[in-house]
Amino acid sequence: MTDATSPSSELLASAARTLTLEQQAIAALIERLDGDFERACELILACRGRVVVTGMGKSGHVAGKIAATLASTGTPAFFVHPGEASHGDLGMITPGDVVLALSNSGETAEVTALLPLLKRLGTPLISMTGRPGSTLARHAEAHLDAGVEREACPLDLAPTSSTTAALALGDALAVALLECRGFTAEDFALSHPGGSLGKRLLLKVSDLMHSGDRLPRVALGSPLRDALLEITRQGLGFTCVIDDAGRLAGVYTDGDLRRTLDQHSDLSGLTVDRVMTVPGKRVAPDTLAAEAVRLMEDNRITALAVVDDDGHPVGALHMHDLLASGVI
Incomplete structure (x- = not known):
């Protein structure tokens, strides 16, 4: 057991004090x-331009993070260094902006050196x-x-x-602005297209499916x-079975083959x-890829037929396509 006066216990106690003070x-x-x-909030919601966030030193680092959070949640924003603003970067700020x-x-x-310039521009200030x-504080709206x-x-310094x-x-x-704007998860994805969330919310089945000559099908x-030759040729583990009107009548899969072998000599x-x-x-082609994943998982299958509104097969989707795209 660690002694109460050991260095490790003192380190833990220090960490606990820090977290308690910051929590308070x-x-x-x-x-x-x-x-x-x-x-x-009203000033930002009424803003026709962008929210310009500024701060010096540690406050500047926090300001940069706030600007990034605003920008990714539906409020266009960017950070301007206050020292650079006085030496030319003030041109980034327009009367239609709001400064935080x-x-x-x-x-x-x-x-504070920016205050006269902001007043002259007529740019609202939030401090x-x-x-x-x-x-x-006194000069802010x-x-x-x-x-x-x-x-x-x-x-009591740092x-x-x-x-x-x-x-x-x-x-x-x-977050208050996000909720007021009715910002959705799909809106969030639009500003995060490279992340896993963006892929799950933006990619649709039509973006990933095999179509044309790559669509497995037999009459x-x-x-x-x-049917077995078509499954082997396309390598997707199944084939669509098409009726005389070109609609999907059913599918034949690797799993169906195993059942066929059990039941027919x-x-x-x-x-x-x-x-x-x-x-x-x-x-459907416009189904979110994430929904297709859930359908596959719920039914323990690895491939899906993609059909249009009239039931005509237009593509085939395999679990490997979803894995390769980063959706799962």
Whole structure:
């Protein structure tokens, strides 16, 4: 058992104190949510341009993350370094934008230096500080109070609780805007096309299916031998069976073959319609690939026929296609 005074126990105790202080700092924000938070949301929702987020030092790092979170949840936003803004990058800000400025003290020189320029542009300012009476807070149309009682740093110097609180308040702002806009999971995927979520929500069966000459098919009444040759030729583990009107009558799969061998000692006189699965699992081309995965998993199959609104086969989808695409 670890001794109570050992270095490891002291490290754990220090970590616990830090997390407790930061937890308390976030919890205290709830009581300070007021009309200014609502006003900040209204300014951003009415914004015709983008939300320009700025901050210096550790606040700048938090500002960058807030800008990224806003941008990925339906609120166009980007980060501007306040020092660079005074040396040309202010041209990125237009009267149609809204500026969200972070500064724990509310007196950061590089940030407050932007105030006259923002006033001249007529760009609305939202401030997020730890001091409601600060210069930045007083000159903002809406002030978000991210103040903390003390930093988690034992010296009460290094930005710890304050940056955590600012980050959490930024998340609260982004989520409130997200919900107000009716932002959906599919909207989220559109800004994350390279991620697994984007693939699950954006890729459709039509994007992955085999079609044309790669669609396995035989006519209703064909000898079973023809169906087996088609399965082997296309390598998808099944074939569609088509009726005289070109509609899907059923499917014949590798699993059906095993059942056929169990039930019939002589395959020479069999036609595919006597042993096929009717009607066979099928999906529409515009079905989300993720839904096709669920259908396959629920029915313990590895391939699906893809049919149009009239029941005509237009493609075939295999589990390997879904794996290769990153959907699963």
